[in-house]
Amino acid sequence: xxxxxxxxxxxxxxxxxxxxxxxxxxxxxxxxxxxxxxxxxxxxxxxxxxxxxxxxxxxxxxxxxxxxxxxxxxxxxxxxxxxxxxxxxxxxxxxxxxxxxxxxxxxxxxxxxxxxxxxxxxxxxxxxxxxxxxxxxxxxxxxxxxxxxxxxxxxxxxxxxxxxxxxxxxxxxxxxxxxxxxxxxxxxxxxxxxxxxxxxxxxxxxxxxxxxxxxxxxxxxxxxxxxxxxxxxxxxxxxxxxxxxxxxxxxxxxxxxxxxxxxxxxxxxxxxxx
Numbered sequence: 001x002x003x004x005x006x007x008x009x010x011x012x013x014x015x016x017x018x019x020x021x022x023x024x025x026x027x028x029x030x031x032x033x034x035x036x037x038x039x040x041x042x043x044x045x046x047x048x049x050x051x052x053x054x055x056x057x058x059x060x061x062x063x064x065x066x067x068x069x070x071x072x073x074x075x076x077x078x079x080x081x082x083x084x085x086x087x088x089x090x091x092x093x094x095x096x097x098x099x100x101x102x103x104x105x106x107x108x109x110x111x112x113x114x115x116x117x118x119x120x121x122x123x124x125x126x127x128x129x130x131x132x133x134x135x136x137x138x139x140x141x142x143x144x145x146x147x148x149x150x151x152x153x154x155x156x157x158x159x160x161x162x163x164x165x166x167x168x169x170x171x172x173x174x175x176x177x178x179x180x181x182x183x184x185x186x187x188x189x190x191x192x193x194x195x196x197x198x199x200x201x202x203x204x205x206x207x208x209x210x211x212x213x214x215x216x217x218x219x220x221x222x223x224x225x226x227x228x229x230x231x232x233x234x235x236x237x238x239x240x241x242x243x244x245x246x247x248x249x250x251x252x253x254x255x256x257x258x259x260x261x262x263x264x265x266x267x268x269x270x271x272x273x274x
Contacts, residue, residue: 037220041217046224056205064126080164126191133179141175142175188203189226191204
């Protein structure tokens with residue numbers, strides 16, 4: 001508990017300071033609510049729409065989770081192919097980098113036109129956004145596997161699939177979850193962008209309706225909710241990483257304990273000398 005407090009207390013204090021400055025700026029400069037509502041007005045707007053928010057959150061969260069799942073499957077399979085076949089990696093990898101220069105807000109309308117206004121285009125947009133970080137990080141993790149272990153396994157007659165399953169995949173698991181955490185931070189944003197184009201429910205639709213009604217306070221409510229949902233999804237991925245790699249987090253904990261132990265012993269020794 002003490003470690004968690006020291007880790008997250010500064011962020012909480014900074015956030016409270018930002019909210020206080022926000023409220024002070026609105027009051028001192030007499031900013032109109034349709035331009036920048038104060039935190040109190042945003043809280044009032046949240047109380048007004050708290051009954052309809054769960055449905056929108058459920059829709060956006062479903063799209064984000066499904067899209068992230070598709071990105072995981074497609075990204076891991078693509079990374080395995082790129083790491084296993086160098087000619088394919090040299091041909092496809094530059095195209096993946098170039099694809100990231102295409103704004104998804106431009107592609108989202110086309111995807112909706114191609115696949116309709118159901119949940120499918122939203123999931124596809126999220127999957128496309130989360131695909132690249134997973135592919136890049138997982139491919140890098142597969143290529144960074146210890147060459148001596150790979151050569152030893154091959155010298156004992158291990159095939160390509162056996163090397164991939166026993167050596168490459170375990171070494172790439174940390175890199176995979178690193179890319180997955182990056183994708184999780186953008187998954188909700190991708191779902192919201194897709195909902196802007198056309199949807200019957202979701203936080204993107206809620207923002208569009210709030211903007212049309214010139215309710216900036218409700219837009220801020222949606223922004224806060226999107227941030228909270230993104231943090232929740234990131235925490236879920238982090239928990240999955242801890243469950244998949246307990247040895248790595250155990251090593252970090254032991255390392256932290258070892259660094260704290262000499263300090264305490266030195267303090268006690270100084271006390272004894274006195």
